[in-house]
Amino acid sequence: MKILKNLSLLHYNTFKIDVKADELILLESQEDYIGLLKQRDFRNRSYFVLGDGSNVLFTKDYHGTCIKSQLSNMSIVKEDKAHVWLRVDTGMNWHYLVRKTIDMGYQGIENLSLIPGAVGAAPVQNIGAYGVEIHQFIEKVEALDLKGGEFFHFDNKDCEFGYRSSIFKTKHKGRFLITSILLRLNKKPEFNITYEKIQDTLRLLKLKQLTSRNISDAIIYIRKNKLPDLDVFGNAGSFFKNPIIDKIDYEGLKAEFPTIKAFQVDKEHFKIPAAWLIESCGWKGKSYGKAGVYQNQPLVLVNLGNASGKDILKLSEKVQDDVAKRFGILLKPEVNIL
Numbered sequence: 186m187k188i189l190k191n192l193s194l195l196h197y198n199t200f201k202i203d204v205k206a207d208e209l210i211l212l213e214s215q216e217d218y219i220g221l222l223k224q225r226d227f228r229n230r231s232y233f234v235l236g237d238g239s240n241v242l243f244t245k246d247y248h249g250t251c252i253k254s255q256l257s258n259m260s261i262v263k264e265d266k267a268h269v270w271l272r273v274d275t276g277m278n279w280h281y282l283v284r285k286t287i288d289m290g291y292q293g294i295e296n297l298s299l300i301p302g303a304v305g306a307a308p309v310q311n312i313g314a315y316g317v318e319i320h321q322f323i324e325k326v327e328a329l330d331l332k333g334g335e336f337f338h339f340d341n342k343d344c345e346f347g348y349r350s351s352i353f354k355t356k357h358k359g360r361f362l363i364t365s366i367l368l369r370l371n372k373k374p375e376f377n378i379t380y381e382k383i384q385d386t387l388r389l390l391k392l393k394q395l396t397s398r399n400i401s402d403a404i405i406y407i408r409k410n411k412l413p414d415l416d417v418f419g420n421a422g423s424f425f426k427n428p429i430i431d432k433i434d435y436e437g438l439k440a441e442f443p444t445i446k447a448f449q450v451d452k453e454h455f456k457i458p459a460a461w462l463i464e465s466c467g468w469k470g471k472s473y474g475k476a477g478v479y480q481n482q483p484l485v486l487v488n489l490g491n492a493s494g495k496d497i498l499k500l501s502e503k504v505q506d507d508v509a510k511r512f513g514i515l516l517k518p519e520v521n522i523l
């Protein structure tokens with residue numbers, strides 16, 4: 186366990202916001218989980234589980250303890266002819282895990298390639314992309330109760346997964362430190378290429394054979410051409426969730442805005458691309474001070490250089506206001522705002 190005091194978090198968040206934390210604790214072994222709780226007055230402190238800092242916007246110094254797991258082991262728990270069960274520590278980089286499972290010949294999470302962040306964020310956010318969500322492959326989540334000091338094992342159903350949500354983001358937000366996940370992956374291919382963009386990119390790259398690696402390569406190509414380079418523009422990926430609205434509300438918007446894009450969720454609900462709403466309000470490629478809306482993907486807010494967290498927050502609020510005024514829809518942030 187490493188304990189760092191009064192530390193700048195500039196290199197611990199992908200927005201590249203230069204704020205300080207009173208304390209950063211780096212967990213390096215299984216024993217450190219228990220050691221963490223034995224820290225003096227730990228349970229009375231403010232704390233935040235940081236992960237890779239790819240889904241957080243710091244708007245001020247954090248007067249508390251940030252916790253980051255650096256455990257990154259993976260092991261096969263069991264397997265049969267059709268599936269393999271992998272236990273993965275939550276400090277592992279998510280994209281590394283995706284490519285590693287492809288190397289091992291397993292299938293399922295290739296559509297989630299190049300999503301930034303650590304494995305621990307996957308169940309919290311129920312990360313998803315291109316027709317796949319991680320809840321489809323999670324069997325169990327192991328987590329440490331930071332208040333009670335006990336380890337819990339949550340089955341898939343217990344996690345109450347929803348759109349970019351789980352029990353760890355709702356009624357148990359901030360209570361648990363996720364220590365590992367148990368994934369059930371396929372040995373026999375069950376590919377998902379329902380998104381036309383994937384099919385188009387496979388053809389563009391002349392990847393004729395349908396494999397996990399080729400699908401992953403296609404998605405990496407799409408994301409690299411659509412999303413900003415983290416080395417150039419600090420960002421946290423998609424800043425807003427895609428709103429889901431009632432069928433009646435959708436039909437009203439469709440009558441007023443015939444070109445509106447939407448995906449039917451069920452008989453009574455439609456998902457509206459937040460990127461379309463933002464672009465329709467003229468924000469694509471625009472800036473506000475040192476913060477901006479990325480020119481290739483308006484769902485992404487970027488640090489144009491030395492922006493503060495408050496600069497980016499103000500930009501997000503202006504975008505929200507314009508979308509609400511024009512479409513009557515309140516965009517909700519996907520990132521954690523502190």
